[in-house]
Amino acid sequence: MTDKLIIHDENEMMSFGGRIAERFPKGGMVFLNGDLGAGKTTLVRGLLRSLDFQGTVKSPTYTLVEPYQIKGRMIYHFDLYRLADPEELEYIGGREYWNSDALCLVEWPEKALGFLPEPDLIIDILYRDTQREIITNPSISI
Numbered sequence: 001m002t003d004k005l006i007i008h009d010e011n012e013m014m015s016f017g018g019r020i021a022e023r024f025p026k027g028g029m030v031f032l033n034g035d036l037g038a039g040k041t042t043l044v045r046g047l048l049r050s051l052d053f054q055g056t057v058k059s060p061t062y063t064l065v066e067p068y069q070i071k072g073r074m075i076y077h078f079d080l081y082r083l084a085d086p087e088e089l090e091y092i093g094g095r096e097y098w099n100s101d102a103l104c105l106v107e108w109p110e111k112a113l114g115f116l117p118e119p120d121l122i123i124d125i126l127y128r129d130t131q132r133e134i135i136t137n138p139s140i141s142i
Helices: 010-023 040-050 094-098
Strands: 003-007 028-034 065-070 073-079 103-107 121-128 131-137
Touching (some): 003 010, 010 121, 028 040, 040 073, 040 103
Parallel strands (some): 073 103
Antiparallel strands (some): 003 131
C-alpha cells in the first residue's frame, strides 16, 4: 500500500522530513528516489532540523556519506549518485552503517541494489510542475 502527498514548496518538504524523523525514533533504512533537484537533500535537511540539528546539511555527492550524531543517535545520509560499483561501499565500511541502530537515508539506492539491505521505507519524489508529488511505500499515513 502506498500514500501520495503534494508538496508545494521547500518548507513543506522540510516539514515532511520532520514527519519521517518521527516514524524512525531508532534505526531504519530509508530509500530516497527522485531526479536531480527533486528535493531529496531538502527532505533530509528537514528531518535533521526537526531533531534540532543546526549545522550545514549538504548532499554527500563526493564523500558518499555524511554522518550526524544528534541527541545520542546516529543518522547517515548517503548519496550514491557517483557510485561506480556497489563494492565501493564495502571499502568505506557500508555494512557497519546499516548493521547498527542508525537511521540510514540513501539517495540513489538503485546504484547499490544487491548490496543494500531491504528498506523500511521507500520515498519517491516526482516533479509535478513547480510542485512535488511524494509517494511512500509502504504507506505511512502522510
